[in-house]
Amino acid sequence: MSISSSIEIALSKPVARMIILQKLEEFGWSYNDHGKVTFLPVGDVDDFDWQHECIPLEELFKILAEKDNQKELIGVVMTWRDTNIGGTFLVRENGTIIMSPDINRRILNVESYNKITDINWYMTKLVPVFGPLLESIFYEEHV
Numbered sequence: 001m002s003i004s005s006s007i008e009i010a011l012s013k014p015v016a017r018m019i020i021l022q023k024l025e026e027f028g029w030s031y032n033d034h035g036k037v038t039f040l041p042v043g044d045v046d047d048f049d050w051q052h053e054c055i056p057l058e059e060l061f062k063i064l065a066e067k068d069n070q071k072e073l074i075g076v077v078m079t080w081r082d083t084n085i086g087g088t089f090l091v092r093e094n095g096t097i098i099m100s101p102d103i104n105r106r107i108l109n110v111e112s113y114n115k116i117t118d119i120n121w122y123m124t125k126l127v128p129v130f131g132p133l134l135e136s137i138f139y140e141e142h143v
Helices: 016-026 057-069 119-133
Strands: 004-011 037-039 052-055 072-081 084-089 095-103 133-143
Touching: 004 072, 004 119, 016 037, 016 057, 016 084, 016 119, 037 057, 057 072, 119 133
Parallel strands: none
Antiparallel strands: 004 095, 004 133, 037 052, 037 072, 072 084, 084 095
16 A cells, blocks of 8 residues: 655745745755656646656756646656655646655655655755745645
């Protein structure tokens, strides 16, 4: 049985989606997914046909900007610094961010049960990015 978890962040005022991604990157999140980048391509409407390619970041940014201009769901994999720990980030047109911690997911070390996500690890790397702009954070996990 697989674990499914997600963190949804809503902001108190509109922030451009490319600025949201820029803030994540400035704080320490990277587009490195095992030496490649993973993203939803232009024209992907609810297909979630993730692309995992070795392309320059400039090309990725062009793709993400085009998706933004076309008001498509932006999806990209990001990892924290040099840890290879991260997940799938979806940024909706309204600026809501949904992060699924599904890449080398950090788990709590609880005796006899080690499948629960270490949500504090993720919160310490997400909350400071947005600070006073945070309106709500919703965390959900199905074990």
